[in-house]
Amino acid sequence: MNFRLNELFFIALLTMIAIMNITDFIGDYREQSPVWHLAQEAFLVVASIGGIGYLLWEVSMRRREMEQVKQQLQQANSRLSESNEKLKSANQQYREVIDQQLTDWSLTPSEREVGLLLLKGLSFEEIAGVRETKEKTVRQQATAIYRKSGLNGRHEFAAWFFEDFLQ
Incomplete structure (x- = not known):
């Protein structure tokens, strides 16, 4: 398990505290310190070791949660890619339908280009700018x-x- 720097710091700190408390407890026990003092030392040892255990558990839980989120993100990205592919395919098919209809209406290449730009919502002035023609020419083509x-x-x-999409 890989740890972040701050996680390692707190694990090392709690480990040092636990070791120092264990050493102190053993020394106090050998000196036959009062029971209440030994109880305090024992509590600090248990709390230090419990803190280490809790920190390791938290890190483990967070790692599992992160892995689940990562898997969910991969699944979402996969679904998004599939949707994008379907959208590209639908877009291509729709573009072919538009091109076919413009051909069926016997539009010239310039009229076809203006028609597509009209469908994209551009104004006559914008179409003239894109096509580098006069606005009057665009109006005539429209x-x-x-x-x-x-x-x-x-x-x-x-x-x-767009009528077919609304049905």
Whole structure:
């Protein structure tokens, strides 16, 4: 069992106290000290040894608890990894559905890119910045997307793709 520095310090301290008390008890016993004094010395010996035992027990319990927490954390990480993989797979499948729908609507590559950025929630100004075009161009492309898709604006466009998730 590996101990931390502070644990070792207190175990060593209690061990030294126990040894000194045992030595003192033996010396007092040989000198035939009064019974009440021997009882005090015996109590200190028992308390010192009990303290060492208790400290070792506490360290052992904490180590077991830490091991349990470590196992729980590993299990949680494993579940999280599995969830992330499922999410990546679902994300890829959903992206394929979106790409297929944009293809079915016969959108140009530029319109497809604008459509994806609209679905991500970017404003016309932000899309223009990302694509390094003018905002007016983005507005025209968005209008073409709505016309080709038969939808009436950004909200209907986004809702068309997200509607299946709400059912």
